[in-house]
């Protein structure tokens with residue numbers, strides 16, 4: 001069988017494995033709480049809070065969707081015309097058209113062009129966050145975070161670009177097989193190593209001061225069967241007023257992280273409720289599931305790219321002879337941009353179901369639906385959330401159930417519906 005024949009077989013196997021992983025590991029069967037409960041929950045929220053959340057999201061939309069649209073247009077303009085290939089060629093020319101220079105410098109320049117052209121939208125977003133008093137950062141802090149983000153992306157980008165084009169260079173017939181394995185390995189590495197390395201770049205973490213709350217959280221984790229090493233407080237307040245918490249690390253390195261803003265904004269029982277939700281993610285191994293699905297998706301993407309490389313009119317449009325050459329990187333980004341837009345609703349759907357399961361876990365662990373509901377109302381208020389967002393936006397991008405859905409889930413739980 002030819003490499004192409006094998007690629008078709010592997011593509012089929014990976015697609016089936018991905019579908020099975022999603023169906024088995026993601027709790028898609030869980031129906032949302034009754035709409036009647038959601039409407040009743042919405043009525044209990046202060047009207048001015050709901051109005052403020054809606055106004056904030058209306059203000060954000062032009063910047064958000066503008067950025068999405070312009071990013072897509074730039075990716076298509078560079079990738080589906082010879083523009084991107086010429087840019088990469090020009091960047092590599094001072095180095096004699098060396099493939100390494102084209103791969104690394106050309107790749108970074110193409111990404112940078114797209115980043116710089118969408119930068120005004122990021123600044124616009126920051127202006128709105130400041131206007132609504134969610135961001136506590138000035139332009140200096142914002143810029144420092146932006147540059148840190150670029151630096152982190154550049155390091156990962158260089159590893160990925162050099163790795164990928166070394167494979168296509170040295171294994172021209174079988175690069176898709178090595179590339180698929182490499183992409184999957186990179187997803188695993190990013191998922192487990194990156195939080196530990198990257199989180200400290202943006203935040204400082206200090207152990208939570210000894211006291212009843214710390215004792216209760218550690219006890220809660222032990223009761224739940226997911227012991228944690230420590231409870232850390234992140235200094236998120238120097239950037240935002242928004243509140244959050246998460247569990248990171250695996251096994252012996254597992255720790256609970258709460259934003260310092262959560263501790264100042266929420267009552268201790270509500271913090272317990274938030275942490276109980278996060279413990280649900282740990283208990284159900286949601287990070288592991290996400291990593292597995294991401295790794296299968298990445299491997300599938302590389303094989304799909306190889307098969308797409310047989311589409312000669314696409315290559316001709318991009319001004320390249322092979323999809324595996326560094327000059328075709330802009331074409332890769334264009335394909336990735338289109339896939340990203342199309343896959344976003346599916347990703348959001350999987351995420352929402354996973355989050356709903358963590359909510360159910362929190363309710364069962366704390367057996368305190370009243371506090372859970374109060375906590376949801378508080379999160380929405382502090383984070384200027386739209387408690388009941390427009391359906392189209394919810395379906396396209398919502399990573400969590402809406403606030404009214406989560407409040408309604410607590411009401412259903414209180415009635416004994418599990």
Ligand SMILES: [Zn+2]
Nearest residue numbers: 277281355358
């Ligand atoms: Zn969650």
